Structures are given as structure tokens and as C-alpha cells.
Amino acid sequence: xxxxxxxxxxxxxxxxxxxxxxxxxxxxxxxxxxxxxxxxxxxxxxxxxxxxxxxxxxxxxxxxxxxxxxxxxxxxxxxxxxxxxxxxxxxxxxxxxxxxxxxxxxxxxxxxxxxxxxxxxxxxxxxxxxxxxxxxxxxxxxxxxxxxxxxxxxxxxxxxxxxxxxxxxxxxxxxxxxxxxxxxxxxxxxxxxxxxxxxxxxxxxxxxxxxxxxxxxxxxxxxxxxxxxxxxxxxxxxxxxxxxxxxxxxxxxxxxxxxxxxxxxxxxxxxxxxxxxxxxxxxxxxxxxxxxxxxxxxxxxxxxxxxxxxxxxxxxxxxxxxxxxxxxxxxxxxxxxxxxxxxxxxxxxxxxxxxxxxxxxxxxxxxxxxxxxxxxxxxxxxxxxxxxxx
Amino acid sequence: xxxxxxxxxxxxxxxxxxxxxxxxxxxxxxxxxxxxxxxxxxxxxxxxxxxxxxxxxxxxxxxxxxxxxxxxxxxxxxxxxxxxxxxxxxxxxxxxxxxxxxxxxxxxxxxxxxxxxxxxxxxxxxxxxxxxxxxxxxxxxxxxxxxxxxxxxxxxxxxxxxxxxxxxxxxxxxxxxxxxxxxxxxxxxxxxxxxxxxxxxxxxxxxxxxxxxxxxxxxxxxxxxxxxxxxxxxxxxxxxxxxxxxxxxxxxxxxxxxxxxxxxxxxxxxxxxxxxxxxxxxxxxxxxxxxxxxxxxxxxxxxxxxxxxxxxxxxxxxxxxxxxxxxxxxxxxxxxxxxxxxxxxxxxxxxxxxxxxxxxxxxxxxxxxxxxxxxxxxxxxxxxxxxxxx
Numbered sequence: 069x070x071x072x073x074x075x076x077x078x079x080x081x082x083x084x085x086x087x088x089x090x091x092x093x094x095x096x097x098x099x100x101x102x103x104x105x106x107x108x109x110x111x112x113x114x115x116x117x118x119x120x121x122x123x124x125x126x127x128x129x130x131x132x133x134x135x136x137x138x139x140x141x142x143x144x145x146x147x148x149x150x151x152x153x154x155x156x157x158x159x160x161x162x163x164x165x166x167x168x169x170x171x172x173x174x175x176x177x178x179x180x181x182x183x184x185x186x187x188x189x190x191x192x193x194x195x196x197x198x199x200x201x202x203x204x205x206x207x208x209x210x211x212x213x214x215x216x217x218x219x220x221x222x223x224x225x226x227x228x229x230x231x232x233x234x235x236x237x238x239x240x241x242x243x244x245x246x247x248x249x250x251x252x253x254x255x256x257x258x259x260x261x262x263x264x265x266x267x268x269x270x271x272x273x274x275x276x277x278x279x280x281x282x283x284x285x286x287x288x289x290x291x292x293x294x295x296x297x298x299x300x301x302x303x304x305x306x307x308x309x310x311x312x313x314x315x316x317x318x319x320x321x322x323x324x325x326x327x328x329x330x331x332x333x334x335x336x337x338x339x340x341x342x343x344x345x346x347x348x349x350x351x352x353x354x355x356x357x358x359x360x361x362x363x364x365x366x367x368x369x370x371x372x373x374x375x376x377x378x379x380x381x382x383x384x385x386x387x388x389x390x391x392x393x394x395x396x397x398x399x400x401x402x403x404x405x406x407x408x409x410x411x412x413x414x415x416x417x418x419x420x421x422x423x424x425x426x427x428x429x430x431x432x433x434x435x436x437x438x439x440x441x442x443x444x445x446x447x448x449x450x451x452x453x454x455x456x457x458x
Numbered sequence: 459x460x461x462x463x464x465x466x467x468x469x470x471x472x473x474x475x476x477x478x479x480x481x482x483x484x485x486x487x488x489x490x491x492x493x494x495x496x497x498x499x500x501x502x503x504x505x506x507x508x509x510x511x512x513x514x515x516x517x518x519x520x521x522x523x524x525x526x527x528x529x530x531x532x533x534x535x536x537x538x539x540x541x542x543x544x545x546x547x548x549x550x551x552x553x554x555x556x557x558x559x560x561x562x563x564x565x566x567x568x569x570x571x572x573x574x575x576x577x578x579x580x581x582x583x584x585x586x587x588x589x590x591x592x593x594x595x596x597x598x599x600x601x602x603x604x605x606x607x608x609x610x611x612x613x614x615x616x617x618x619x620x621x622x623x624x625x626x627x628x629x630x631x632x633x634x635x636x637x638x639x640x641x642x643x644x645x646x647x648x649x650x651x652x653x654x655x656x657x658x659x660x661x662x663x664x665x666x667x668x669x670x671x672x673x674x675x676x677x678x679x680x681x682x683x684x685x686x687x688x689x690x691x692x693x694x695x696x697x698x699x700x701x702x703x704x705x706x707x708x709x710x711x712x713x714x715x716x717x718x719x720x721x722x723x724x725x726x727x728x729x730x731x732x733x734x735x736x737x738x739x740x741x742x743x744x745x746x747x748x749x750x751x752x753x754x755x756x757x758x759x760x761x762x763x764x765x766x767x768x769x770x771x772x773x774x775x776x777x778x779x780x781x782x783x784x785x786x787x788x789x790x791x792x793x794x795x796x797x798x799x800x801x802x803x804x805x806x807x808x809x810x811x812x813x814x815x816x817x818x819x820x821x822x823x824x825x826x827x828x829x830x831x832x833x834x835x836x837x838x839x840x841x842x843x844x845x846x847x848x
Contacts, residue, residue, distance in 0.1 A: 069702045071473030076466070082719060083461030279699040281687065282707045285679035293675045309669040312459045316719065317672045325715075329472060329706065 069280055070331035076324055078215045079241045082316060084308055087205050087245040088118040090161070091126030097201055097240065098159035100129040102152050104172040106136050106164040106207075113251045115207055119163050131155050133175075138352065139345050140167040142187055142223045148175035149186070152200070159201040162239075165256075166211025166263075166352075169204050170219035173237040176200040187223060189232050192438060196234035204242040208252055209315040210260030210353065212267055212322030214242035222346055227431065229346035230438060231338075244319065246312035254302055258409040259353025261298030264318035265291050266337055266356045268326055273367060273374050275330035287326040288381045293317050295382075298409055334441050337363050340450055343432035350418050357411035358418050361403045362457020368395050375399075415458045425454040459670055460721035466714055468605045469631045472706060474698055477595050477635040478508040480551070481516030487591055487630065488549035490519040492542050494562040496526050496554040496597075503641045505597055509553050521545050523565075528742065529735050530557040532577055532613045538565035539576070542590070549591040552629075555646075556601025556653075556742070559594050560609035563627040566590040577613060579622050582828060586624035594632040598642055599705040600650030600743065602657055602712030604632035612736055617821065619736035620828060621728075634709065636702035644692055648799040649743025651688030654708035655681050656727055656746045658716055663757060663764050665720035677716040678771045683707050685772075688799055724831050727753050730840055733822035740808050747801035748808050751793045752847020758785050765789075805848045815844040 081093070094101060103120070110116045123130050133148045152160070152175060160179075162172035177199040178186035184194035204214045213219070217238045222229040252260070272287045294317045300310040320326075327333065340363075341355040350358075368375045372391050379385040379398020387394065406413040416422075433447035471483070484491060493510070500506045513520050523538045542550070542565060550569075552562035567589040568576035574584035594604045603609065607628045612619040642650070662677045684707045690700040710716075717723065730753075731745040740748075758765045762781050769775040769788020777784065796803040806812075823837035 069472065069699070069706065071471075071476070073469065073471050075469035079463065079465035080718075081463050082459065086461070279703065281683050281703050282680070282710065285683045286676060286710075289675035289679040290672070293671050297671065309459070313669065313671050316459065320672065320676075320715075325710075328470075 069329040070276070070278055072328040074324055074328040075235070076215065076238065078238045080215060080244060080319065081241060082244040082312070084245060084247050084312075086243045087115060087248055088122055090119045090203070090205055090243055091122035091128055093203060093241040093243065094123070094128050094159060094161065095126040098128070100155070100157045101159040101161045101203070102133055102148060102157045102175060103130045104133045104136060104148060104160060104162045104164065104168050104175065106168050107134070109251070110163050110207055113207070113248065115163060115205070115248045119161070119205055130161070131157060136164060136168045136171045138167050139222050139229060139349055140171045142221055145171055145174040145178060145186060145221060149178040152179040157200075159203060162202070162204040163207065165206065165208035166213045169206065169211065169213035170221060172204065173199070173202055173213070173219040174221055176202045177234065177237055190221060190230040196236050199234070199236040202237060202239045204239045205248070206242065206244065206315070207248045208256065208260055209249055209311070209318040210263045212264065212319055214239060214244065215319045215323040218322070220342065227346055228434065229342040230435060231342070244315050246308050246315050249311045249315060250306045250308070254305070254410065256351070256353075257301050257305070258298060258411045259351050259357070260318060261294055261314065261409060262353040262357045262360070262406065262411055264294050264321040266360065267322040268294075270335040270337060271327035271330045271333045272378070273371070274336060275333035277371070278331050280330050283326055283328070283330050284377070290317055290321055290326065291382045294321065295405055302409055334439070334444060336441070336445055336453070339435055339439060339441065339445065340428070340432045340453060342435060343428050344418070344420070346431060347424070347427060348418065348420060354412050354418065357406045357413055358415045359453070359457045360406070361399055361413055362415065363453055364399045364402070366453045366456050368399070415454065422458055425451060425458065428454055459719040460666070460668055462718040464714055464718040465625070466605065466628065468628045470605060470634060470709065471631060472634040472702070474635060474637050474702075476633045477505060477638055478512055480509045480593070480595055480633055481512035481518055483593055483631040483633065484513070484518050484549060484551065485516040488518070490545070490547045491549040491551045491593070492523055492538060492547045492565065493520045494523045494526060494538060494550060494552045494554065494558050494565065496558050497524070499641070500553050500597055503597070503638065505553060505595070505638045509551070509595055520551070521547060526554060526558045526561045528557050529612050529619060529739055530561045532611055535561055535564040535568060535576060535611060539568040542569040547590075549593060552592070552594040553597065555596065555598035556603045559596065559601065559603035560611060562594065563589070563592055563603070563609040564611055566592045567624065567627055580611060580620040586626050589624070589626040592627060592629045594629045595638070596632065596634065596705070597638045598646065598650055599639055599701070599708040600653045602654065602709055604629060604634065605709045605713040608712070610732065617736055618824060619732040620825060621732070634705050636698050636705050639701045639705060640696045640698070644695070644800065646741070646743075647691050647695070648688060648801045649741050649747070650708060651684055651704065651799060652743040652747045652750070652796065652801055654684050654711040656750065657712040658684075659750075660725040660727060661717035661720045661723045662768070663761070664726060665723035667761070668721050670720050673716055673718070673720050674767070680707055680711055680716065681772045684711065685795055692799055724829070724834060726831070726835055726843070729825055729829060729831060729835065730818070730822045730843060732825060733818050734808070734810070737814070737817060737821060738808065738810060744802050744808065747796045747803055748805045749843070749847050750796070751789055751803055752805065753843050754789045754792070756843045756846050758789070805844065812848060815841060815848070818844055
């Protein structure tokens with residue numbers, strides 16, 4: 069195990085119908101909030117009425133910022149910062165998926181930036197020193213943003229989708245109400261499962277080769293559970309049992325627990341996917357699914373022992389047979405899961421032309437330089453991965 | 459899954475030789491501390507020199523409270539409270555195992571009690587409203603006290619060993635330095651493994667029968683890992699890989715993660731063990747080992763499906779065969795692990811006479827009434843468990 073610090077101060081409140089009591093957590097902390105939402109599903113599902121009703125009950129004033137889209141954009145963040153500053157709002161409350169939560173975090177930090185703007189932070193040119201209190205009420209099991217200090221924003225002018233993080237943007241309280249997720253359509257339910265599983269895979273595969281039995285065991289057990297629960301949610305979308313298990317599983321998949329101690333590691337699949345969705349605006353989970361089996365074939369040439377372990381421990385492949393056979397069967401079984409839940413499992417499933425691979429590689433290599441990954445993931449290496457995933 | 463709140467604000471710093479940098483975490487938070495220690499092992503191993511040296515480096519004044527024993531006693535807590543009050547000490551730093559950490563927590567809370575004393579809290583007659591900042595530097599992988607808000611103290615006058623908890627006694631920072639644990643003797647290494655595994659077992663077995671796949675998967679994977687790592691530490695006591703994995707595993711075993719969402723649950727094995735060690739002063743982990751197989755035989759008559767799952771998922775029993783066969787093999791395999799690591803696996807291994815079972819049951823049933831468990835664990839039921847474990 070490598071040296072690590074683990075500090076996750078977010079309070080989680082899990083329970084059916086807890087969204088209707090959201091106001092109690094802001095009460096005493098902030099007299100007002102910016103309520104950040106997506107493109108309408110929270111109004112349609114009744115989630116907005118529940119949360120807004122509870123805010124009113126506790127006398128919390130709020131302004132609404134609506135229309136956050138998947139692959140959330142910087143202009144929306146800037147709009148939110150303006151509303152917060154103009155209204156002297158004291159906190160930010162996200163009601164939505166990862167895009168909404170990430171937008172809310174960027175607003176909460178951006179509203180208190182001095183002498184720099186929030187995009188400078190994504191570019192590594194400025195640091196977050198404070199943020200307004202952040203509350204989240206996720207409506208999708210996927211990003212894990214409700215229990216971590218990360219956010220991903222796309223600058224639509226430059227076409228870059230970048231990630232950053234800070235201890236100041238951990239939500240104060242996140243309310244996980246599985247009832248809010250029963251209306252999530254099948255495709256986004258599946259994309260959420262892929263995203264959560266990929267959050268577990270990246271530190272599992274991409275750390276230095278250290279002895280990390282605790283982290284491995286946690287990641288493997290969460291991967292298996294989330295894969296099962298994704299299938300169960302698709303079969304029985306209104307089951308609070310399955311929606312709830314998937315929600316908590318997705319939260320734990322990126323709350324820092326399974327990566328603490330694995331050492332410095334990369335998120336290459338996320339890196340490349342961000343380039344794809346910055347250019348083609350595909351759903352994040354669909355992009356990840358399209359990349360993963362190809363990336364696994366590439367990675368099998370680098371660290372076969374990890375893919376063998378994954379195949380046996382997560383995909384249930386029998387450990388007889390050569391490394392090559394076991395790994396091959398593991399990747400096929402994983403692709404089979406992607407197909408069963410109806411997500412892309414190859415790049416061409418996204419309708420992207422093979423002639424676009426160079427553009428994607430170029431965009432991704434710019435991000436790699438910001439993430440400090442260009443030594444390992446050059447444009448050429450990324451192009452190889454893309455070709456193997458096509 | 460049941461409604462839950464999960465909020466664990468403790469910052470964990472893991473790494474070899476991190477104890478030598480302990481002072482940095484108090485720096486800026488407190489100008490002084492009470493350094494709480496056990497009966498001499500921290501001085502012998504050099505842990506005291508490292509921590510004290512770092513405190514001096516940062517100019518943190520400290521007084522030492524030494525001599526905390528296993529099954530820590532109230533009189534020591536009261537002595538510590540006096541030293542803190544007299545010296546106007548601003549924080550408490552525990553350097554030791556679970557007994558030292560629990561004593562430190564009780565001192566940190568007791569020093570700020572008004573109009574009541576700390577034992578009233580254990581009796582359920584008063585509440586903790588504040589505590590001095592608590593720092594821990596565990597020297598044993600066992601209790602998990604370094605990342606939770608619980609403490610267990612024995613009142614030697616009344617002969618009762620009671621547990622209580624509060625959000626205020628979560629340590630601010632806990633430094634896990636596996637180097638400090640390489641000198642732990644074999645018997646206490648093994649007892650620590652049993653304690654950590656038992657912390658995972660109690661919520662796993664004793665919650666209401668709900669659908670908790672995430673919690674089950676986490677608990678099962680941690681149980682397996684800790685069992686393996688205990689054996690590995692005994693085989694190779696100086697291995698930082700194994701000591702480190704065991705240390706982090708034991709921390710996660712009782713940090714609230716695997717029990718959040720399982721619903722109201724009891725800790726019957728801990729309850730009965732507390733009675734045993736209150737009367738006979740045996741090491742906590744030895745008492746748990748002596749009870750567990752017997753308690754499993756008792757519990758198999760109540761919830762066979764959970765014991766079957768445990769046998770298959772944790773002990774690796776092949777799922778063919780009847781429930782009875784699978785369960786029986788699971789318990790035998792678990793007893794075999796206890797024997798391999800050299801801990802008691804029956805009550806008589808502790809040298810306790812059969813005629814003492816009534817006294818133990820009587821003591822435990824008093825605690826059961828304080829824990830609100832007397833409905834399920836009456837004196838008669840406890841006596842039955844004791845008889846099956848003898």
C-alpha cells in the first residue's frame with residue numbers, strides 16, 4: 069500500500085422519501101440557496117416539488133437555475149455564479165445527476181473566487197480556497213459526485229472537457245432517495261452502471277503494481293454488485309431495493325475509498341471518453357462502454373496479471389487455462405454484460421466515423437498534458453487504444 | 459436497505475513512518491495535548507520517542523498519561539480528565555490500541571462535561587455535547603476506534619463494561635503507521651484479527667432480514683481479507699505489506715461503512731464478551747474467539763440462510779449439500795481459522811469454569827438492558843449461547 073490521506077467529510081442521508089425532507093439539512097446552515105437542475109426531468113418526476121416544498125417549509129429562499137445538460141458547460145456555471153452573487157445566495161443545492169452536481173460545485177467555488185475565474189482552476193492556473201456550502205440530492209446512480217470533491221466541466225468555446233477537485237467542494241450533506249431514480253429511463257440507468265463500474269476499474273487497473281488486498285477486495289465486490297444491480301434495475305425499474313443498492317454502490321465507487329492507498333494512478337478511459345463527449349456530445353456512460361473492452365485488450369498487453377485477476381474475481385472466469393485464455397474470456401464476458409444492458413461496447417456503436425479517431429486522440433492528448441498523463445498516454449498511444457476499441 | 463445516516467469526518471493518514479510526523483496534525487489546532495498510552499510497549503518499541511519528538515518539533519506541549527490497561531477502566535479516565543483540566547490541555551492524543559484510544563475519547567469528552575460525569579453517558583443518563591479535539595496513532599490493528607465515535611470503558615467498582623458513542627468523539631486525524639505494529643506479539647496480532655472480523659460479523663448477521671447486497675459484499679470481502687492478512691502477519695510479522703493491509707482492513711471494519719443501511723442490529727457477541735472480560739479480564743479478542751463458534755451454532759437455529767451465505771461467500775464452502783451440511787462446514791472452517799491463528803475457539807479454552815456461566819449471563823443481561831437488547835437477549839438466551847460455546 070502507498071501513503072494516503074483519506075478525508076471524506078460529506079454526510080450521507082439515505083432513505084426513501086428523504087428528498088421531501090431536504091430543507092432540514094440547509095436549515096441553520098444557510099438562509100438561501102441556488103437550486104441547480106437539469107433539463108426538466110426533475111420537474112416531470114415530481115422531485116422538484118418535493119425538494120422545493122421542503123425548502124419552503126423551512127423558510128429557505130431559493131432561486132432556480134435550470135437547463136444543465138449532460139457534459140455540463142462552463143457558460144452555465146458562469147450564469148449560476150452571476151445569480152448567486154446578484155442574489156447574495158448562501159448555498160448551492162443540486163437536484164439532478166452528475167452534470168448538475170458538478171455544475172453546482174463549480175458555482176459554489178466560483179462564487180467565492182477572487183482575482184481568478186473558475187476555469188483557471190480546471191487549467192491548473194488557480195486554486196479553490198473556499199466554496200459556499202453544497203447540498204446534493206442526486207436523481208441518478210452514476211457519477212458519485214454526491215460524495216467526492218471532483219467536478220468535470222466542458223468549456224464549449226475551446227472544446228475541452230476538464231476535471232478538477234478540492235476539499236472545499238465536498239457536499240456538506242447528500243440525500244440519497246432511491247425513489248427519485250425509479251423514473252430514470254433504461255439507457256441512462258445502464259450508462260450510470262457503466263460509469264460507476266469504470267470509476268472502480270480505473271484505480272484497480274491503473275495504479276502502480278503494489279500489494280493492495282483491501283482495496284482490491286472492495287473494488288471487486290463493488291464492481292460485481294453494481295453489475296448485478298444494474299441488470300436488476302433494468303429488469304425491475306421500480307424496485308427500490310435494486311435502485312437503492314445501485315445508488316449506494318455508485319456513491320461508494322468514487323468516494324475515494326477504493327483508490328486510497330493504490331498509489332498514483334490514471335483515469336485513461338475517462339480521459340479518452342471526455343475527449344469523445346467533448347467533440348460528439350455522447351452520454352458519458354455510453355462513451356465509456358464503447359471504449360472499455362478495447363482499452364482492456366490494449367491493457368492486457370501491459371499488465372496481464374491484473375486483467376487475469378479481474379477476469380477471475382469479478383467476471384467469474386474459471387482460473388484454469390492460460391493467462392491469454394482467461395483474460396480473453398474475461399473481456400468477452402464483460403462485453404457481454406455491456407450488450408445485455410444495452411450500452412455500446414465498441415466505438416463504432418456510437419456512430420463515430422473511423423476518420424475521427426485522430427481528432428479524438430488530439431483532444432485527449434491535450435487533456436493528458438493537463439492531467440500530467442502525457443508521459444504514459446501520448447497521442448500515439450491514445451490512437452492505438454481508439455483503434456483497438458473501434 | 460434501511461434508512462441511514464453516514465457521516466465519518468475523521469481524516470486518515472496512512473503510511474510507514476508517518477507517526478514521526480504526528481505533530482503536524484495538531485499544529486494550528488491545539489497548542490497542547492494529553493498523550494495517552496498503555497503499559498509500556500509504546501516506550502519499548504520506540505513509538506513514544508517518534509511521536510513525542512514530532513510534538514516537540516512543532517512546539518506542542520504535552521503531559522503523559524500512562525498505564526491504560528486492556529479493558530480500560532473508569533478510574534484512569536477520571537485521572538486523565540483531572541490532568542487535562544489542571545493543565546488546561548487543549549487536545550488528547552492516543553498512542554496505543556483500542557483501550558488507549560477509548561480512554562482518550564472518554565477523557566476528551568469528560569473534560570468538557572458540565573453537571574454530569576462521563577459514566578452517566580455510558581449509563582444513558584447524560585449526553586456528550588462537546589469534546590476536545592482527539593488525535594490517534596494506533597499501535598494495534600483491531601478495534602477500529604481510530605475511525606469511529608465509539609468507546610468502551612469498564613467501571614471497576616460496579617464491574618460493568620459498557621459502550622457508548624457520539625459524533626463528538628470521532629478523532630480529527632488518525633495516523634496509521636504500520637511500522638508501529640510490527641512489534642505486536644503473535645497472540646495480540648491474532649486477537650486483533652478476531653476483533654476486526656467480529657466487528658464485520660455482528661451487523662452482517664444481526665440486522666433485520668433486508669436486501670443489503672452492497673453491505674454484504676463489503677463485509678464479506680473485508681472478512682476474507684482480514685482473515686488472510688492475520689495469517690500472513692503471523693507468518694511474516696515484520697512485513698509492512700501485511701501489517702498495513704491488516705491495519706487498514708481493521709479500521710474499515712468498524713468505521714460505520716458496512717453497517718450503514720442494514721437497519722437496527724445488535725452486537726450480541728461483543729455484549730457477552732464484555733461481560734466475560736469485565737469479570738475475568740481476558741483479552742477482548744480471545745473472549746470473542748471463545749464465543750464465536752458457539753454463538754454461530756446458536757444463531758444457525760435462528761437465521762440459517764445468513765450462516766449459509768457466510769459459509770459459502772466467506773469461508774469458501776462449496777454450495778452443494780444441505781443447509782445443515784454447508785453451515786456445519788462453515789463453522790468448522792471458521793473454528794479451524796481460530797485454531798490456526800492460536801486463539802481460543804471455545805469458552806473452556808479461557809480456563810473459565812462451567813459454574814461461572816450463570817455469573818456471566820447475569821452480568822451480560824444487565825448490559826443488554828442498557829443496550830436495549832434485553833427483549834432479544836434475556837439472561838436465559840445468553841446462558842444458552844454460553845453453554846453452546848463452552
